[in-house]
Amino acid sequence: RATEPLLVEEHSPPLLTREYLPEIDIFILHYFEALFQRLRPGSWLVFDNFQDAPEGSPLPRILHAAIKQLPPHITVAVLSRSDPPPNMARFIANRTLKHIGWNQLAFTADEFTSFLDFSGSTVAAPDAVRLHFLTKGWIAGVVLWLLHYSGEEIPDTVPAQWTPENIFDYFASEILEKTSAEIRTFLLQTAFLPNMTVEMAEExxxxxxxxxxxxxxxxxxFVEKHRLRLVSYQYHPLFRRFLSLQAVRFFDAEALQSLxxxxxxxxxxxxxxxxxxxxxxxxxxxGPMQTLILSRAQVLIDQGRYTVLSAWIDTLPEEQTRDHPWLLVWKSVAMVPYDPKESVRLATEAYRxxxxxxxxxxQVLSWSTVVDILTMMRSGFAQLDGWIEEGGRLGDLLSDDDESIGLSSRFAAAMLMALLLRNQGHPEMEKWQTRCEKLFFRCRDQQIAVALIKNLFWSYYWLGQLHKALNMESGLRNLRDSGTLPPFGQIIMGALLALxxxxxxxxxECHRxxxxxxxxxxxTGIHVFDFLIVSFSVYSALGQGELQTVQPLLTKLEGALSNYAxxxxxxxHYLIAWYAMQDGDLQNAEEHLKIALSLEKACGNPLTIALCKILxxxxxxxLGRPAKA
Incomplete structure (x- = not known):
């Protein structure tokens, strides 16, 4: 957000949505590539208060990626009260990054004297020597002292175990005592605002x-002024820390909590x-924490900030979350990229x-979450049976009016896919196809609309309605090339066109x-559909008998396998068996087909079980065994 006024184009860099998470490093690279292309020449990108990044934060990795591809017309500055992280060592060694440490920032005696002269200070020469010794040339400490210097003698000694924080607190306490009661109260109250507009401070x-x-x-x-869309103010971090500590002593417990x-x-x-x-x-x-979580959960998910949402919910007491279905379902959604099984458990409990x-x-949101995860994992479709039954009941209760169209569209898309994967002969299959078709033309949520068109296309293909599927080609192509779809949607449209x-x-055309x-x-680093996409080329090559192209594709297909799918x-294994049959290696084909049929039965998809049995x-x-055939 802070970089928006500096952007050459109106569009902001991409949001970290779920499909990017498996390849987060690639997303980071592309994010900064997009950002640097849009920043005006001569811009500075400043990472302030870098020392505040929590342990285990990905920020050092993100900074490394930013500096690695930094163009010559952009400068990155990192302000921190701690040493550079270890992954910056190479940049410092090859002079890409310049480390300006404490010794270089501290004023020498001559610089200190020049500063006093420039500021119009009336500090006598002996006092100036003591002040330089006391502050170790630290300019912030000097400014603090001069701010309310009234000619009193400067002490010869420094606080025990001197650090910038110690000396800052020492000087700041002297200053605070000399301010009026009104200003002191204002400072102590506003210390709890990390940054503030005039309106916020007055409120x-x-x-x-x-x-x-x-x-x-x-x-x-020690007040910084920022002129962006709204003028805002911010205390120096050390000054704000000092004021916060003073506020704890100044206000009683009840007043402090209220503040x-x-x-x-x-x-x-x-x-x-x-x-x-x-x-x-x-x-x-x-209570307010819970309210804030529930009001911001969808925004955090849309931004791909799953770990933030999960950490927020974990901050609440267990007795508060375990019986609150909305907290459970949002925790479930936040856990999808990291622990799908736990996500299913939480969403199931929320549904109950x-x-x-x-x-x-x-019910609709938790139901859709469970079904989406089960279809995404592709590890056992038999689990869908109970949810399909529940979905039939819910579908009759859910309205498709404009107010709830997003919810009903997501539900209908999930229901259609659940039926396809588990029960293509379901008596209401046509009903759900028709419902998805109607909702697609009214749905305004791009992500859900992509899910609708994807699942509809699959239903036409699997149910033998090829004329309907092929009639969608021009629409799929227009949507892919519209420039409005994010990369995830473009990849899905490209995959459907290949099919x-x-x-x-x-x-x-399929191979292209x-x-x-x-x-x-x-x-883009979005590899969610790699297995599916490559398999289309394998099916196409085997259908044409192009055996010379199949083996490299099978190797690529193996690399796209996930542990749980x-x-x-x-x-x-089915495709290996088909390839081996065409290649004349019937024993190998039989071995792989046996594995394929066992896996497909365990997964529970009738169509692929049937394909294995036909092959x-x-x-x-x-093999000369017609009786068994």
Whole structure:
């Protein structure tokens, strides 16, 4: 957000959505590539207060990626009170990065004297020597002292175990004692705002904040002023830390809790959710924390900030989360990229509570979450049976009106895919196809619309309605080339077009579209559909008898296998068996087909089980066992 005024183009760099998470490093590279292309020449990208990054934070890795591809017209500056992280050593060694340490920043005696002269200070020469010794040439400490210097003698000694923080607190306490009661109260109250507009400061203190903040800024009272879309102010980090500690001593416990909660509410109202949550958590304000989580959960998910949402929910007491279905379902959604099985467990528990409370919207969201995960994992479709039954009941209760179209569209897309994977002969299959068709033309959520068109295309293909599938080609192509779809949607459209090439028997077109889709997947780091996309080329090549091209594709297919996708593994062995049959290696074909059939039965998809049995019958005939065939 802070870089937006510097961008050459209107579009911001991409958001970290779920499909990027498996290849996060590639996303980081492309993010900064896009950002640097859009920043005006001469721009500076500043990482301030880098030392505040928590242990285990990905920020050092992100910074490394930024510096690695830094163009010559952009400068990156990292401000930190700690040493550079280890992964910066190479940049420092090859002079890409210049480390300016404490010794280089501290004023020498001559520089110190020049600064005093420039600032118009009346400090006598002997006092200036003592002040330089006391501050070790640290300019912030010098400014603090001079701010309220009234000619008193400067001490000869420094606090025990001298650090910049110690000396800052020492000087700041001297200054605070000399300010008026009104300004002191203003400083102590606003210390709980990490940054503030005039409006925010006035809401918190009830004082004329514009006048006070501008006066503090003009006096160099460790107040920074930022002129972006709105003018905002921010205390120097050390000064704010000092004021926060003083506030704990100044206000009683009840007043302090009230102050923190009011500050948090103001931050929340001004779209500073993380800062608000941090303040709420300091006083165990679990009620407001829960409200903030529920109001921001969807935004965090849309931004790909799954770990933030998960950490927020984990901050609440267990007794508060275990019986609250919305907290459970949002925790489930946050866990999908990292622990799908736990995500299913949480969403199932949420569904149970929603059903007990007769909460239709909650049931639909938790139901859709479970079904989406089970279809995504492709490890056991038999688990869908109970959810299909529940879905039939929910579908009759769910309205397709404009208010709930996003919810009903997601539900319908998931229901159609669940039926395809588990029960293609279901009596309501046509009903769900028709419902998805109608919803697609009304749905305004791009991600859900892509799911609808993808699942509809698959249903036409698997149910033998090839004319319907092929009639969608021009629409798929227009959507892919519209420039409105994110890379994830473009890859899906490209994959469906490749499958259309298989249907039409246009094998060169299929191979071309597969290459394009894989190139985009490699460029963006989105490899969710790699196995599926490569398999289309394998099917096409085997259908044409192009055995010389199959083996490299099978190697690529093996590399795209995931640990948990049993269905993919079954398909992999099925394709090896088909290839071996065409190559005349019937024994190898029989071995792989046996594995394929076992895996597909374990997964429970009737169509692929049938395909394995058909191929086995053909194999048995070639092996001279017609009775078994």
């Amino acid at each position: 918190l203190t009830g004082m004329p904040a514009a006048e006070i903040l501008e006066s503090l800024y003009r006096k160099n009272f 923190r909660c009011r500050a948090a509410k103001i931050l929340e109202m001004h779209d500073l959710a993380e800062e608000a949550f941090r303040l709420y958590s300091q006083v165990d304000a679990f 509570i929603f059903a007990k409370n007769n909460d239709i919207a909650g 259309a090439g298989v249907m039409r028997g246009d094998h060169p 579209l597969v290459r394009e889709s894989l190139d985009l997947a490699e460029k 049993i269905w993919d593994k079954g398909q992999y 086995r019958s053909q194999l048995l005939l070639e």
